[in-house]
Amino acid sequence: MKRTHTVAILGHGVVGRGVCDLITNNQRELVHYLGCEVKIAHILDLRDFPDSPYGELVTHLFDDILLDESVETVIEAMGGSHPAYEYTQAALSAGKNVITSNKEVVANFGDKLVRLAAENGVSYRFEAAVGGGIPVIAPMLSSIRQNRILEVRGILNGTTNYILTKMFTYGDSFESALSDAQALGYAEKNPDADILGTDSARKIAILTALALDMLPSVDEIHTEGITGIRASDVRFAESIGHRIKLLGRCISNGGKPVVCVAPFLIPCESPLASVNGVYNAVEIVAEPLGNVMFYGQGAGAGATASAIVGDMIPIVTGGGYNPIVPGFNRAEHFIRAEFSTFSSRFYIAADERHRDELTVLLEAEPYSEEGGEVVYITKEMTEKEMDALTERFEGELLSKIRFI
Ligand SMILES: NC(=O)c1ccc[n+]([C@@H]2O[C@H](COP(=O)([O-])OP(=O)(O)OC[C@H]3O[C@@H](n4cnc5c(N)ncnc54)[C@H](OP(=O)(O)O)[C@@H]3O)[C@@H](O)[C@H]2O)c1
Incomplete structure (x- = not known):
């Protein structure tokens, strides 16, 4: 039996450190499920981390990872499109599997990277890129794939859901709920990608590829954020038994996808209406399955690391495979046009x-x-x-x- 699966991690931030901790603390569980130990050979970051227990593994040279033949899987947790995309390309071309939590790269370049992985007989996996720790990509690729998917809708961004929950529960204004989210570390100093809906658009693009076999360009998706939501809108929603939630939606309209990100009024009895705070949820409507909902922590070190390390299981036990190829073809330029029929x-x-x-x-x-x-x-x-x-x-x- 193979004794060790060797990985390298790009980025020693929130997610990268979470992956180090999970691999270190849950080695017994990993050995049990993977049938081998997992060894971290290198960590790439811009900075040194003298106080980190993993500090000695840090390198500033990507080539240390690329040229190390013992590294079988590269975990990309750096964020941003570049150089994450180029590093991913290089790793896949060198015959290394890549696991990522970076939705920006998956949404922008997933079609190319999935193909490149297939050409090199390795895997490109991204469970952590949508819904943090919630297993949603794997079920969409396996246990529910035999269904005809009619719609995928989700609360895909914890920051905006926290803000809307705060506005609903305490009657806060958008501005006050946002500063509260920033003070608690739920929102970044520059929260634009969250509050303008871009982060949700990247995630619904990825889910559209899996549900309807077409990857839309993010800038073609009709995207509205929550900056225009007023405390009085939230009060009105409550008065008619509804909640306002920022949803990413992809709907099959005779096979053509209608894709959007926007705030929606949802009846209180809908399961999505009771998803509060930083939690995420993805609801799938499929034939003949009906409705299923995946719910859990959409972010955070432990949850995201769980999804990343979970992606290692099929790589190690299944001999490396990439079943995602069919859905990752770039959609034609009709996504925005289709929205006008919504x-x-x-x-x-x-x-x-x-x-x-x-x-x-x-x-x-x-x-x-x-x-x-x-x-x-x-x-x-x-x-x-x-x-x-x-x-x-x-x-x-x-x-x-x-x-x-
Ligand atoms: N945080 C979450 O809960 C969460 C959940 C799901 C998905 N994600 C995704 O996971 C990725 C990482 O998120 P994070 O929250 O862990 O970010 P983070 O805390 O900012 O960590 C990223 C780390 O990568 C380093 N880095 C950036 N560019 C680099 C480069 N060119 N070479 C080497 N190191 C580089 C950063 O260094 P500097 O700090 O010096 O720039 C930082 O230490 C992002 O794509 C994010 O969207 C995050």
């Missing part, structure tokens, strides 16, 4: 001076009128129809949020 009911809030005009345009009586604002719940209509109706109010509507 249909929903809308909650609209506007200044009361627009009351008469909106009542005619939306063919709906105001749902409520309070504090100088008028609120409507529209009939179901497509994005194209809504855009045509509200074109003249560009920038003037106080809120426009879809119902799920």
Whole structure:
């Protein structure tokens, strides 16, 4: 029996250190499941870590890893597109498996990297890139693959979910909930990728590839963040038995994917409505399976390390395989166009001076009128129809949020 599987880790930050700890502390479990020990040969980082128990393994030269023939698997936990993409390419070309938590690289270059891995007979795996510690990619590739997937929708970003939960529970404004999230370390100093929806867009792109066999370009995905959500929107949602959640959604529309990231009004009885704080969840609607939901910690050192090390199991026990190839073909440029056919009911809030005009345009009586604002719940209509109706109010509507 093979005695050791040797890995190198790129990045000694939150995730990289979490992987070191898991491999070190759970060696007994690893030996049990993998049938061999796991050895960390190198850690690449820009800095030295004299106080880290793994400090002696740190190198600043990627070639130390690339040229070390004993390294079978490279774990990329550096973040950013570059040089993470180039290092991944080099490792796969050298016949090393790569496991990553970097959704930016998977969403931007996953199609190329999955092909490159297949050409070199190695694996490129990325369970940790979506939903942190929640196993969602592996089930989508195995136990539910025989179904026709109709929709994947998820709360894919813990920071925004924390902010929305805070706004709901304590009536906080967006700004105050964001600074609270920053103080607690849930949001970065520059939180744009989270609050503008980009992080969720990368993740729903990856899930779309697995669900509908097409990898959309992230900049083609209709993406709205949560910066425009007001405390009064959250209160309104509550008054009608709903919650506001930032969802990534990919829906099969006759085989063509409708993909978006946006805040949605979700009925309280929906399981997604009760996902609070920094937790993530992914709900899959499939034929004939029905609905299944995966729920858990979407980030954090331990949870993310669990997903990364879990990706090692098929590599070590299955002889290295890469079943992801079919889904990772770049989608044609119709993703944005398809979104115009997406249909929903809308909650609209506007200044009361627009009351008469909106009542005619939306063919709906105001749902409520309070504090100088008028609120409507529209009939179901497509994005194209809504855009045509509200074109003249560009920038003037106080809120426009879809119902799920
Ligand atoms: N944190 C989470 O909970 C979580 C969850 C799921 C997925 N992820 C993803 O996992 C990846 C890592 O996240 P993280 O939170 O661990 O980030 P992090 O704490 O910033 O760690 C990244 C480490 O990589 C180092 N690094 C950056 N560029 C490098 C380069 N060119 N060469 C060598 N080292 C380099 C950084 O050094 P410097 O600090 O000196 O720049 C840092 O020590 C990201 O893609 C992230 O999106 C994170």
